[in-house]
Amino acid sequence: MGRLPPMSAISIVKTKEDAASKSLQITVPVDRIQQEETKAVRYYSKQARLPGFRQGKAPEAVVRRRFGDAIRQTVLEQLIRESWEEALKSETLKPIAEPHIHDLKYEEGQPLEFEFHVEVRPDVTLAKVAGFTVQRTRKAISAEDVEEKLRDLQERKANWLPLEGQKPAPGQMVRIEVAPLDGGTPGESQPYSMVLGEGRAIPDVEEKVMQLLPGETVDAEVRFPEDFPDESRRGQARAVRITLHDVKRQELPALDDAFAREVGDFETLDLLRAALRADLEQEAQSQADAGLRQELLQQIFAANDVPAPVSLVNRLIKGYMEAYSIPAEQFETFGKEFRPVAEQQVRRELVLDSVVEAQGLAATEADLDARVQQLAAGRNLPAGQLYAQLEKAGRLRELERSLTEEKAFGWLLQQSTVVDA
Numbered sequence: 151m152g153r154l155p156p157m158s159a160i161s162i163v164k165t166k167e168d169a170a171s172k173s174l175q176i177t178v179p180v181d182r183i184q185q186e187e188t189k190a191v192r193y194y195s196k197q198a199r200l201p202g203f204r205q206g207k208a209p210e211a212v213v214r215r216r217f218g219d220a221i222r223q224t225v226l227e228q229l230i231r232e233s234w235e236e237a238l239k240s241e242t243l244k245p246i247a248e249p250h251i252h253d254l255k256y257e258e259g260q261p262l263e264f265e266f267h268v269e270v271r272p273d274v275t276l277a278k279v280a281g282f283t284v285q286r287t288r289k290a291i292s293a294e295d296v297e298e299k300l301r302d303l304q305e306r307k308a309n310w311l312p313l314e315g316q317k318p319a320p321g322q323m324v325r326i327e328v329a330p331l332d333g334g335t336p337g338e339s340q341p342y343s344m345v346l347g348e349g350r351a352i353p354d355v356e357e358k359v360m361q362l363l364p365g366e367t368v369d370a371e372v373r374f375p376e377d378f379p380d381e382s383r384r385g386q387a388r389a390v391r392i393t394l395h396d397v398k399r400q401e402l403p404a405l406d407d408a409f410a411r412e413v414g415d416f417e418t419l420d421l422l423r424a425a426l427r428a429d430l431e432q433e434a435q436s437q438a439d440a441g442l443r444q445e446l447l448q449q450i451f452a453a454n455d456v457p458a459p460v461s462l463v464n465r466l467i468k469g470y471m472e473a474y475s476i477p478a479e480q481f482e483t484f485g486k487e488f489r490p491v492a493e494q495q496v497r498r499e500l501v502l503d504s505v506v507e508a509q510g511l512a513a514t515e516a517d518l519d520a521r522v523q524q525l526a527a528g529r530n531l532p533a534g535q536l537y538a539q540l541e542k543a544g545r546l547r548e549l550e551r552s553l554t555e556e557k558a559f560g561w562l563l564q565q566s567t568v569v570d571a
Contacts (some may be wrong), residue, residue: 157356158182162237165265169272170284170459174241178234178262179458186225194221222256237266244271246462269461274504278453279564284445287571288438289429299426303413304405310398318360320347323398326359331369331389339391350352352378355392362394381483443559446566450501458493509561513553518546521553 158179191210194217214221234249247270256262284534312322318324324346329339336410344350346360354372362368375382383433403409410422432499450456467485470476470492476484520534526536540546 152531160233160236162240164241167290168459168461169457170461171267172241172243173266174237174266176237176262176264177267178229178233180259183225183229183262185215187221190221190224190228193224194249216317225258226262227483230264231289234266237268244267244273245269246271247465257565259309269465272457272459272500274454274456274500276450276454276456276501276504276508279450279505279562282446282449282453282566284439284442284449284566284571285569285571286442289434291427294494296427298425299430300405300423301428304402304409305400305408308411309401309403311401313364313397313399313504314365314392317363318346318394318397320345320360321400323400324359324420325395327357327393327395329391331391334369336391339393339442355390358392359394361555364394366391368392371568398516400446442563442568446559447501449495450562454501456497459498463492466495502555505558505562506554511554511557511561513557515551517553517557519551523550 158181160179161175161177163177164172164173165175172530191214195210196327230251237243238245248267249266252265252267252571254264256264321412322345323499325343327339327341329336331337336540342351346356351359352372352374353372358368358372367524369389371389373387374380374382374385378384403412405419405420410416410419413423416422416425464485467481467488470488471478471481483518522537523533524542526533529536537546537554539547
């Protein structure tokens with residue numbers, strides 16, 4: 151029995167590319183299509199239950215008529231999958247997402263044609279990654295810093311006591327309702343609770359509230375400030391009806407040993423202060439390290455041509471928008487504000503990825519296990535339990551990335567001079 155003739159190769163032609171994307175024209179020859187059609191028909195023949203035929207015995211023509219659309223879809227999906235696998239090998243792509251398919255042409259008796267558009271991670275060649283001098287500036291923690299932290303705790307433990315017959319003042323909590331007015335007729339009111347002076351309401355509303363006694367209502371025109379987050383409302387005036395329901399004042403607890411015991415496992419107020427100072431010292435160290443890394447990156451950016459491809463920047467901006475629940479139609483406005491931040495983040499990731507790949511610094515399973523054990527010990531948990539929690543929350547990948555970045559920055563800083571200020 152002779153051998154079957156080899157199948158013709160799928161044609162892959164690069165039509166366009168930039169630093170972060172490639173377009174590939176794909177042509178699948180007719181004989182490859184026919185081969186996949188034969189496989190699909192056999193599959194449906196075996197699975198089909200058609201009236202008048204035993205399972206698996208229906209004629210091919212009947213199967214094609216009955217399952218034509220499903221066969222066509224199966225063939226198309228398989229050929230696209232095969233084409234993508236071959237493109238990954240032949241073009242040595244580093245995709246950061248699944249490809250987009252454009253200009254699909256799939257006609258009987260004709261080659262299958264379409265275009266892959268794929269976003270890829272750019273190849274960044276760093277000419278200089280060593281020999282920099284960077285400064286680590288660490289904030290000194292003062293007694294006033296500790297007392298400010300203590301006051302924050304005190305305010306969080308405060309009680310709010312009702313006030314009767316008094317107009318509210320800054321620092322007091324109010325419960326109000328605000329309804330829009332249209333020709334003097336109020337619309338649906340919205341309830342709000344807030345502390346006056348914290349900027350949670352527009353200034354005109356707070357001013358009107360402070361003129362009311364609990365239970366009183368006022369109709370007024372209020373104006374949105376020029377820095378209001380919603381640009382469409384800036385400078386706009388609106389008639390509203392404001393009702394003040396109640397006012398509460400803050401009563402702070404005494405700062406004593408009893409307060410320290412209530413806050414945590416501290417026998418005395420001095421022990422609480424010592425713990426707060428330790429927390430502030432750790433925070434200052436973390437901020438100093440972050441500043442050091444940022445300064446090092448800025449020097450690397452200046453010494454190397456590190457791109458910020460538009461496609462990667464836009465992808466990151468859209469990610470920010472999803473995180474902040476920003477509507478898609480506000481992409482232009484939001485993007486204008488966040489684009490510089492996104493560009494810096496893209497450059498940062500490209501530099502670190504380049505260093506990690508060149509030096510083999512990717513976090514290993516052993517690194518991940520060691521860090522989980524360290525975190526578990528700090529939380530007094532079994533390591534296996536914490537690992538399961540992180541896996542369930544989808545945070546193991548985030549932890550792995552953090553470890554990889556630590557190793558990359560550790561290597562980079564070893565190549566330069568660090569001056570502590």
